[in-house]
Amino acid sequence: MARVLALTVIVGGETLPAGTEETPALKARITNPVAWQGESDLPADEPETPEEPPRGGPGSGKDVWRTYAEGLGVEVPADADRDAIVALVDARSSEK
Numbered sequence: 001m002a003r004v005l006a007l008t009v010i011v012g013g014e015t016l017p018a019g020t021e022e023t024p025a026l027k028a029r030i031t032n033p034v035a036w037q038g039e040s041d042l043p044a045d046e047p048e049t050p051e052e053p054p055r056g057g058p059g060s061g062k063d064v065w066r067t068y069a070e071g072l073g074v075e076v077p078a079d080a081d082r083d084a085i086v087a088l089v090d091a092r093s094s095e096k
Contacts, residue, residue: 005030006037055086067090 003022011029050071054060062082069076069089076085
């Protein structure tokens with residue numbers, strides 16, 4: 001059974017009555033789980049993979065790499081320098 005709106009919802013000035021079936025567009029627009037009832041037949045959202053920063057030049061600093069690494073779930077020691085962070089990311093990539 002498809003997931004449907006459990007109640008009437010107004011999104012961007014558009015009224016969507018209770019019972020409206022879920023579509024990918026509606027799923028993206030209505031993210032509050034309280035608005036829905038039933039199980040979704042749509043595929044789960046894929047987690048967004050952050051874009052790797054440049055390895056040299058502008059935008060390749062330690063803070064950028066730390067944010068990128070942590071976004072991938074890599075544990076970065078507080079005292080790690082940029083090269084160590086890049087090595088941790090590379091090691092994670094080679095494990096896959």
